Amino acid sequence: MLKIISKSLDETIRIGMDLSKHVMPGDLICLTGDLGTGKTSFTKGLGKGLGITEYITSPTYTIINEYYSGRIPLYHFDVYRLGSADEMLELGCDEYFFGNGITVLEWADNVLDILPEEKLCIIMNVGNNFDERIITMKAYGDKYKTILKEMKNSESPRN
C-alpha cells in the first residue's frame, strides 16, 4: 500500500503523471472517492504523462472516453451511471480490460464483482483542509505491487 498526501489539485495531477511512468498496456486502475476528490484530475495527470494531447474530460455521460494520441491508448470509464455490473459486461468492458491500453475506472465500486482480480485500486479522500487529498494506492497482483514499489522508490520529495 502506498499513501500519498496531495496538497493541491496541481499536485494530484503530478501524482497521476508519476504513475504514468510505470503503467503498461493491459493495466487496470480503479479510482474511488467522493465527488470533487480529484479522480478526473488524477486521470488528466496520467493522460498527460502518457503524452495524450486531447483534453481529458469526465466521461460521466458518455461512460467511456478513448484517447489514442499518447504512447499507450487510455480508456477512461466513469461507471457512476451504470445500474449494475451486468450493464458493464454489456458494454464489452473485457475488450478494454484485456486490450492494448490502460483502463482507468472511476466509481469502480459499482462494478467490483466483475473486475479482474489483478488491479490497482486508488482511493481518494479529503484530508485535513479543503485542498488536501489523501491518495491511497492498493495493489492486487504482482505487477501492480511492482508498480507501487517503483513509485515508492522514485517518489520525488514534495513540498
Added chain:
Amino acid sequence: MKVLAIDTSTVAASAALIQDGSLCCEYFLNDGKKHSEKIISIIDYVIKSCGLEAKDIDVFSCSIGPGSFTGLRVGASAIKGIAQALGKPITGIPTLEVLAYNLRGFKGLICPIIDAQREMVYSTLFRFEGDTLLKIKDFSAIVIDDLICRLGPYDDDIAFLGDGVFLYQNKIKNSLKNARFADVGNILPRASSVASLAIIKYKEGHLLWYNDLRLDYIRKSQAEVEYEKNHIVTIVNMKAEEIDEVVEIEGLSFNNPWSYESFDFEINKNNLSRYIVAKTDGRIAGYAGTWLVFDEMHVTNIAVHPDYRNRGIGNKLVEEIINIARESGLKRITLEVRNSNNQAICLYEKNGFKAEGFRKKYYADTGEDAIIMWKEL
C-alpha cells in the same frame, strides 16, 4: 437481387455486394478497430464501385455476434440506420456461421474461435453436408483449454479460424494432431460470407425490419465468476436427512440411478464410505461419494444438479475428495467414467487423473466402455 453485407465483429471491417448470385465488390480492411470512423465510407465505396446507389440494394445484412461488443454495435447501427432510411429489409447472420462459411467445401470439422478474453473463446463446431452448414456442437463461451479437451475425441480434421487462432494456434497445434488452420485470406469473418448466408436467409423468408434486429453477444460464463462470488458454495459431509435431495440429483443425472436404499446403506451402515455434498442457496447442488479402501480411494459417484451445472461445482467436489484422500494419508484415487462423458473426463484430467485402462461394456444401458482413471497422490 442485390445484397449488401458488412462484418465488423472482429478487428477487421469488411463490406461486400452480391448481385444476382455473383460477388461484385468486397472491401476488407484490417488496420485496428476504428470501425465507427470507417464503415460508412467502406459501404459507400462498395456500392459506388458497382455503379449502384444505396436505394438499389434489396437486402442489407450484418453479422450479429458473438464478437467485439463495440464492433458489433457499430455495424448493426450502420445497417439499421441505412435500412430504416431506405425502408429496406435486413437480416442478421451469426458470426460463427460467417466464419464457418469462409471454409465452404471443407470436408472435415470446422471450429471457429473468437476471442472472448480471460482465456475464453466463443466457439461452435460445424460441418458441411453438401452446401448446408450443420451445427455439430455449440460450445457458447468456453475456456480454450476446455475446448481443446472437448475436441479431443474427434478423429476428423478440424479446421480452426477466427481471431482466437492468433492467440491460441500453438496451444491447439500442440494438443490436437488433427488441427488445421485457415489460410490468411479466410481466417477472419468476411462480408462476402455474410452476404452469401443472407441470400440463403432471404430465400427461407427470414427477413427483418430494422428495429427487429438483435445482436447476440453470447454472455460468457462471467456469470459463473459472479455466481461464485455472490453464492457461496460450501462443501460438507453428507447427512442422512439429505438422502432425498441427493437421490433426486442422482435421478436427474444417471440412466441407472442408485436407489434411496443404496444411499441409506452408504451413509448409515458402510464404514468405508465418505460422502460429501456441495450446498448453495440452502439447497444441495451436488454430491460426491467415495470409499476409502486400504490406501486407495474409490470414487463411486459424482453429480451436480442440472440447475447448478457449469458453475465449477463439480470441480470443487473433485478438489475436496482429493483433499480428503490426502488428509487420510491415502496413496491413490481411482474412478470409472463413461467413455462418452467427455466433460467429466476433462474435469478429472484437469485435476490430475490419468486414464489407465478400460472396463469393456461396463455400462449395461448403452453397452459403453468405462474408462478407469487413477490419480497418484
